[in-house]
Amino acid sequence: QSVLTQPPSASGTPGQRVTISCSGSSSNIGTNYVYWYQQLPGTPPKLLIYMNNQRPSGVPDRFSGSKSGTSASLAISGLRSEDEAHYYCASWDDSLKGPLFGGGTKLTVL
Amino acid sequence: EVQLLESGGGLVQPGGSLRVSCAASGFTFGSYAMSWVRQAPGKGLEWVSGISGSGSSTYYADSVKGRFTISRDNSKNTLYLQMNSLRAEDTAVYYCAKWSLVSPLFDYWGQGTLVTVSS
Numbered sequence: 723q724s725v726l727t728q729p730p731s732a733s734g735t736p737g738q739r740v741t742i743s744c745s746g747s748s749s750n751i752g753t754n755y756v757y758w759y760q761q762l763p764g765t766p767p768k769l770l771i772y773m774n775n776q777r778p779s780g781v782p783d784r785f786s787g788s789k790s791g792t793s794a795s796l797a798i799s800g801l802r803s804e805d806e807a808h809y810y811c812a813s814w815d816d817s818l819k820g821p822l823f824g825g826g827t828k829l830t831v832l
Numbered sequence: 833e834v835q836l837l838e839s840g841g842g843l844v845q846p847g848g849s850l851r852v853s854c855a856a857s858g859f860t861f862g863s864y865a866m867s868w869v870r871q872a873p874g875k876g877l878e879w880v881s882g883i884s885g886s887g888s889s890t891y892y893a894d895s896v897k898g899r900f901t902i903s904r905d906n907s908k909n910t911l912y913l914q915m916n917s918l919r920a921e922d923t924a925v926y927y928c929a930k931w932s933l934v935s936p937l938f939d940y941w942g943q944g945t946l947v948t949v950s951s
Contacts, residue, residue, distance in 0.1 A: 757936045759877070766927055766941035767869075767877060778939070810877055812936035820893055821867075821936035826876040 726750065726811055726824035733830040739799040742827045744811030746792050750822055754814040756794040758787055761808045761826075770809070771796065798829075806831045834858040834940045836928050841945030848918050852945050854911040854928030862886070862906035867931035867938060868913050870924035878924075881913065882931050889933075896922075918949045 727745040734740040744756065758771035769778050771787035774794065786797045794813075798805055811824040840852040854866070867882035881902040882891040890902050901914040911928050925946050929938035 755935070759938075766943055767938070768941070769937070769939050772937055812877075814934065814936055818894070820882075820891060821879040821938075823877040823879065823936070 726813060726822055728809075728811060728824040728827045730825070731828050731830065733832055734798075734801045735832050736801055736803065738801045739797060740801060740829065741798075742796045742809050742811075742829070744794045744796070744824050746794075746813060746822075748792060749817040750792075750813040750815040751789065751794055752792040753816060756787065756789050757812045758785075758796045759810045759812065761810065763807070767810065801831055803831045805829060834930065836930070836940060836942030838926065838928055838942045838945035841926065841947045843948045843950065844918055845951050846919060846949055848949070849914070849916045850918065850947060851912055851914045852926055852947065853913075854942055856909045856911065856928075856930075859930070861904075861909040865931040865933040866904065866911045867929050868902065868911075869927045869929055869938065869941075870922075871927070871944070872921075872924040875924075879936075880926070882933070883911070884933060915947070918947075920949050923947060923949045 755773045759767040760770045761767045774789040775787045784799045788795050808826045810826045815822040835857045837855045844850045865884050868880040870880050883902045887904050899917045903912045925944040927944045928942045930940040
């Protein structure tokens with residue numbers, strides 16, 4: 723099944739560590755890399771993590787990615803108010819023959 | 833500095849057509865694949881279409897195949913998306929993005945242009 727499933731919401735307090743999950747299948751996460759995007763309110767998405775756990779230049783090391791089997795996770799440590807955003811996982815899907823995005827997780831910093 | 837600037841969005845009736853454009857600067861446009869990704873109001877991201885640097889290869893999501901056509905003019909550093917037979921469910925902000933071919937890696941995004949399909 724060509725779907726990436728994320729929890730619709732997550733929350734944490736400043737300084738806390740939060741994780742966001744992304745569940746897929748053998749046609750996507752199971753055999754391909756996972757990417758993560760951050761979308762701040764009113765702005766376009768920004769690449770946060772590529773190839774499962776790599777950070778582009780300029781992305782703080784508070785953000786980390788991991789993958790195991792057909793699931794992946796984004797971890798944010800030392801949570802800050804400016805991390806409040808939507809987060810999307812993405813992977814190539816071999817059945818669809820195209821990029822596939824998760825439904826997104828809205829992170830609230832309490 | 834990489835810049836992507838979309839234009840051409842607007843209100844169109846169901847069944848109508850519209851062409852959106854994306855002017856690129858700050859990189860060697862013809863050397864890189866490009867894509868369109870859309871976001872319906874209050875919803876998530878959906879990849880729409882992609883094109884290789886030369887323009888010789890094109891890729892489409894099933895939801896738009898046969899209705900949308902992606903193209904590029906490397907002499908003008910511009911990407912296009914021709915949208916025909918538009919439906920209400922095509923209403924979205926359309927982002928152009930610099931794309932690593934055959935992957936979900938979009939490393940630069942434009943600000944987007946809103947396409948509204950309504951009577």
